[in-house]
Amino acid sequence: MLSIENIEVVYDEVIYAVKGVSVKVPDGQIVTLLGPNGAGKTSILRAMSGILKSREGEITGGNIFLDGQSIAGHPPEKVRRAGIYLIPEGGGLFEDLTVEENLRLGLLHSRGDQADGLGKAWEWFPVLQQRAWVRAGYLSGGEQQMLALARALLARPKVLMLDEPSLGLAPLIVDELFGFIRKINEEEGISILLIEQNARRALAIASYGYIMENGKIVLDAPAGELLQDKEVKEFYLGFGQGSKRRSYRDVKHYKRTKRWLS
Numbered sequence: 001m002l003s004i005e006n007i008e009v010v011y012d013e014v015i016y017a018v019k020g021v022s023v024k025v026p027d028g029q030i031v032t033l034l035g036p037n038g039a040g041k042t043s044i045l046r047a048m049s050g051i052l053k054s055r056e057g058e059i060t061g062g063n064i065f066l067d068g069q070s071i072a073g074h075p076p077e078k079v080r081r082a083g084i085y086l087i088p089e090g091g092g093l094f095e096d097l098t099v100e101e102n103l104r105l106g107l108l109h110s111r112g113d114q115a116d117g118l119g120k121a122w123e124w125f126p127v128l129q130q131r132a133w134v135r136a137g138y139l140s141g142g143e144q145q146m147l148a149l150a151r152a153l154l155a156r157p158k159v160l161m162l163d164e165p166s167l168g169l170a171p172l173i174v175d176e177l178f179g180f181i182r183k184i185n186e187e188e189g190i191s192i193l194l195i196e197q198n199a200r201r202a203l204a205i206a207s208y209g210y211i212m213e214n215g216k217i218v219l220d221a222p223a224g225e226l227l228q229d230k231e232v233k234e235f236y237l238g239f240g241q242g243s244k245r246r247s248y249r250d251v252k253h254y255k256r257t258k259r260w261l262s
């Protein structure tokens with residue numbers, strides 16, 4: 001179990017990006033963290049993967065545990081060896097290297113047996129094997145996300161964290177990609193923390209969801225309940241009258257105004 005407990009993240013000593021957030025990812029589950037731009041989602045992933053320092057950020061409070069062991073403040077290699085793997089926004093690929101070279105680099109950091117080679121990646125994504133010699137930068141957006149997933153699989157993590165994998169992809173490609181994420185969870189038993197702005201799709205594959213705003217969790221519940229929740233439905237999933245998609249932030253603003261007027 002991955003357990004984030006009351007974590008706080010500050011940039012440049014004055015910018016409070018995450019203000020006491022707790023999130024649990026039980027073994028073998030998919031948990032999603034949703035929220036609008038600037039909510040602090042990526043900052044939480046950075047805190048977990050040990051890459052905050054390189055962004056002038058630091059954890060100023062709280063703790064992060066993997067299977068009961070604290071990993072807060074540990075350097076990136078140590079976190080990865082413990083079994084936490086981050087696919088950053090955009091996939092984090094080496095665009096000038098080929099598909100195969102990207103995978104070989106992934107294998108170097110594997111917690112599993114390197115002798116298994118790239119077999120697992122090709123097995124999961126035959127389309128990548130056909131394009132083994134293509135530079136990653138020339139792949140389509142969907143193929144790049146698949147390559148990032150394949151590389152993560154080779155690392156054999158316990159917990160895989162994905163930062164907005166659907167960003168910029170066409171709806172059909174997102175369906176395919178989310179199908180792979182679900183399958184990786186089911187067949188490899190890897191727990192998943194999925195960061196998304198695409199709430200509907202993320203809640204469809206997750207068992208539990210958290211909604212974050214301005215550095216805090218504003219709502220959390222089983223994914224099925226969030227999908228049915230009147231406010232989430234109306235304002236976050238875009239089912240509201242007028243049917244114009246609004247962010248949760250708009251909702252609060254709207255509610256605040258209303259309360260203030262009444």
Ligand SMILES: Nc1ncnc2c1ncn2[C@@H]1O[C@H](COP(=O)(O)OP(=O)(O)OP(=O)(O)O)[C@@H](O)[C@H]1O
Binds near residue numbers: 036037039057
């Ligand atoms: N390196 C940084 N230095 C200073 N402030 C930062 C830095 N990175 C993020 N922030 C600020 O921290 C807050 C949270 O940012 P973060 O990137 O975690 O949000 P997010 O939820 O991932 O947003 P998005 O959906 O746009 O990716 C924002 O106000 C952002 O401007």
Ligand SMILES: [Mg+2]
Binds near residue numbers: 041
């Ligand atoms: Mg982000």
